Amino acid sequence: MFNSFRSRLITVLVCLMMLVQLATAFASLSAMKKESERQGKAALDVASNVFAETLSNRAAQLITAVKILTADFAFKRAVATQEKFTVESVLENHGNRINADLSFLLSPEGRLLASTLSIPEGFSRIDDILLKAKQKGTEGLTVIVEIDKTVYQLVLVPVRAPTTIAWVGMGFALDEALAQEVKNITGLDVSFAISAPLEKGDPETSDERLQAGKTVSTLNDEIISSVFSPFDQMDIHSKDAIFSEDEAYLSMFFALNEPQQDNNLTTQNRLWAILHLPFEPWLQNFRNTRAQLIIIFAITLILAITLGWYATKNMTRPIMKLVAYANRIGQGKSGKPPRINIDELGILSQTLTDMQKNIETREQELQYQANHDGLTGLANRVAVESYLQKQLPRENGCLVLVNIRQFKNINSMLGFDNGDQLLCEVALRLQTITPAPELLARLGGDEFLLIFSDDMPPDKIKKTLAPLDTKFLLSDSSLHLRTSIGILPFDISHHDVNDIMRRIDIANHSAKNHSDGITVYQTGEDENYQRELTIIRDLQGSLDNNHIYVVYQPKVNLLQQRCLSAEALIRWQHPELGFIPPDQFISLIENAGNIQLVTQWMIRAVLRQLAAWKKEGMEMQVAVNLSANDLCDPSLPEVLKNGLAEAGLAPSALALEVTEGAVMQDTDTVIRVLQALREMGIQLAIDDFGTGQSSLAYLKQLPVHEVKIDRAFVKDIENNTNDELIVSATVQLSKSLGLKVTAEGLENVAGLSKVTECRCDIVQGYYFSKPLKADEFRQWVALFHTTPGRWFPA
C-alpha cells in the first residue's frame, strides 16, 4: 500500500503540512503562554504598585492618627507623670482609639518605658528605628517589623511637651482585614509571610526561605498550601513571579522591609506581601486555544488527506494509464498510446510507443530468421514443422525430400563458398519447377523439402525435378548433380509431424541405396527402423533383466568321441519384440558402438558358468566370440586375466573366436592383443573360415590355435563334392600349419562320416545338439558321454 507512488505523495504532503501546523501551533501556543505570563506579571506589577501605594497611604493615615493622639494634652500629661501604670493605661486607652494592635512608649534615649504587649528582650531593631525616627524629627516614622511572628506596620511618633519627652510606638498588624482591604482594591488575593535567611547564609546568594509560621492570607488554607509549596524550594527575591504547582496562581513577592546586614550576613527576617493572581482564566484561555488548534489541526488533516487523495488521483491517473499501456506492450498486444498532458509523462508515452514499434520490427526479424534459411532464403525446418502442424491431418499431396549425393565431397573439392553457391543455385532452380510446390524449404545441409498439393508418382516427380539434372557451372567447371529423392504421400502418414519428418527421411535414405535414386516410402519401413531403435535402446535393460542369456553348443572331439568344449552363443528373448536373431542385433549393436558392453557381459556370464560347472566337477572349455572393436582394446588381456583369476579358472578354460574381418581394421593392434592372449594360455580360433574376406595371409600372421570351417562348406558336404574338397584341403593346409580344425554346422550322420574322412578334429552342429541352456547342456554332456553310440554309428 505504502509503496505506491500515490500514497507516498500523500504521505509527504501530509507530513509537510503536519510539520508546518505543529510548528505554527507550537509557536503560537508558546507565544500565547509567554504573553499570558507577561500580562500576568504586568498585572501583578500594577497590583504591587497599587499595594505599595495602599501601604504608603495607610502609613500616612496611621502617622496622622498617632500624631493626633500624641498631641492630645491629656495623653501628654499622662505620659509626663511617668507613672508606669498611668502610662500603660493611657497607651492602651489611646491605642484602642485608633485600633492599634500594639502600643509602647520609649524614652527619648530609646529605653522602653511601657508597652501593651511584651516586646521581646533585645528587640534590637528599636534602636535603629528610633534613630531613623529621630532623623525624621517630628514627622514620625512608619516601618514594617516583625514582632513575635506577627508583622506590624509600626508608627513611631515623638511626644512633644513641647520638646520630645518620649516616643510613642503604635503597631498595626498586617492582618486579614488589611489583606481583605488590599484585595478589595487590587482585586487580587494577598498573603503576608515571613522569610528567614538560611543558616550560614551567603550574602551573595542571600538565600531566603519562607518561614513556617503565621501566614496571613485571603486565600483559604487548602489553596495556600498548593500555592506556597513551590516557594519552599526556591530563593525569594522581590518582584519574583512564581507559579503555583498547578499553575492556578501566579504569585508575586513584594518586600515589606529592607534586608539588614550585619557583618555581611543577613540576619533579619524578611517580610513579604505576596500577591496572588488567579492564573486559571489565563490557563483556561490557553487550553481553549489549544483545543481549537487541535480541532483545526484535525480538520485540516482530514481535508489534506482527502484533497491529496483526489489531487494525486489526477496526478497518478496518467501514470496508471502508462502502466496499463506498458503492460499491453509487454503482453505483445498493440494499442493506442494514452493521451497525456504532462510533459515528462508524455515523453515517456512517446518512448513506450517507439519501443513498441522497435519490438515489433525486431519480432518480425526474429520471426523471419526463425522461419527462414539464412543462405537460400527458403523456409527452414522450423517453418516446415509449423506448416505441417497446421496442415495435419491431411490426405492429399505428398512430400518430397531431395538430397544432393556426395555434397560433402563437392564441398571439400570446390570449397565451402562454392558449396554454398551450389545450394543457392539448387534453390533457385527448385523455385522454377512446375507444378510449383506449396512449400519449398531447405531443411539443412543439402536437404531440400518440397510439399506438393497433388499426389504424384515417382516418374512425374522425376520429370518435375528435371531442372536439377542439367549441369551447374561452378567456378568455371561444370558439375552434374546426382540426387536421391524420397517421396512420402500424405495418405500414408498424416497424423504426426515427427512421424512425417522421420518417414520422409527414411524414404530418402532408401533412395540413396536405390539405383534410380528415387523411392516412395513403403509402409513398414518406419516400423523396422523403430524396431532397430528399440533393440539398441533396450540392450542395457535386457542385459540386466536376463532377457539376454547364454546358450552353449557342444563341440565334439571326433577322435576321442567326447565333448570337451563348447561355443557360447548369445540369445535375446525380448519381452515385446520376441526372439531377436543374434546376427540382427549384433550387427546393430556393433554399428551403435555398444558391442564391447555385450562382449564383457558375455565373458562375465561364461566365466561365472564355468566356475559353477567346475564346482560341479565338469571341466569344459568354452569359446566366446569377439568382435573387431573388442580386439582393438589393448586392455582386453588384462581384463580377461583378472576375470579368470576371480573365477578361479585356468586360462585354458576360455577360448576366443575371431573373424578374419575383425583383423582387418587395425591389424597390428589386433595381432598384438591376440599374441598377448595366446601367451596367457587362452585358446584362439579363427571363426567362419573360408567365407567373407578370408585371406590366407592372415592364417600365417594370426597367432591362433584353431580354424573353424564355415558352415557353408559343411552343412551340405555329403552331397556336394566341391565342399568336400574345400574342407579336405583346408584341413590339410591348417594341419600343416599346426592348427586344429573344427567343422561347423554338421547336420546329419552322412555329413559326420565325410568330415571324419576329411580328418576334422572337432565337429559342431545340430547333428549333435542345438545350442543349449546351461542346465540342458550339462545334461546333454552327461548323456553323450554315457551313450556316444547314439551319435557314432558302429
Added chain:
Amino acid sequence: MCLLFASVCLPCLTLAAQLSFQVQDQQGDALPDAVIELRSEKLLPHTTVHGEITQQNLTFVPWVSAVQKGTLVEFPNRDKTRHHVYSFSAPKVFELKLYANTPENPVLFDQPGIVVLGCNIHDHMQAYVYVGESPFLSVSDEAGNITFDNLPEGQYQVMLWHPWQNKESQPQTITVDSDVRTAHFVIDISKQSKPAPPRRGFGKNYR
C-alpha cells in the same frame, strides 16, 4: 561624637569687677541663647525679681530665660488668640489654662532646673526657663556675649547650658578678681531652628 570644648582662658582669677563670656558653638560661631550661671560656695543674696515671658506673634519671648529660683514670672499675652501655657518639666509643673491678657497670678519657679514651656493650642510654641541657684546667671546675646558686672571676688562654678546642646556640660571652676576678663566657652550643639509660628494657610504644616 559629641564633645564639649570648654576652654577656660584664665583659670585662677581672684579680683572682683566685671567678667565677660563669649559662647561659641563647635563651628566657632557666636552662640546666642546660651545660659551661664556662676555658682559660689558663699551664700549669695536672693534677689527677688519679677520675670516676664510674653506671648507675642504666637511665640514665647524670650525663647530662653534664666531666673534665680524663687522668681515669679509673668506670662502676659499680647496676641489676639488665647494661649494655654503649660510645663510638664519636673522643676515646675504648671498650667495656665486658656487665657487672654495677663493671668492673675505670676508663676513661681522655686526649684532649680530646666523648665520647658509649651502652649497646648499652639504646638510649635516653645520656651525654656533656666532656674538657677545663683543670682549670677544670664543669657547670651546675639553675639554670644554675656557680661557680669560687680561680681564679688571669689571662686565660682560656671554652669553652661543651651537648649540644643548635645550633652550636659560639666561645671567649670573660675576665680573672679578685680581684673576685667573675658572667658570663651564652646558648646557642642545640634543646630536647629528656633520655634516660629507656621505659615498661614493650608499646607503640610497644618496637618
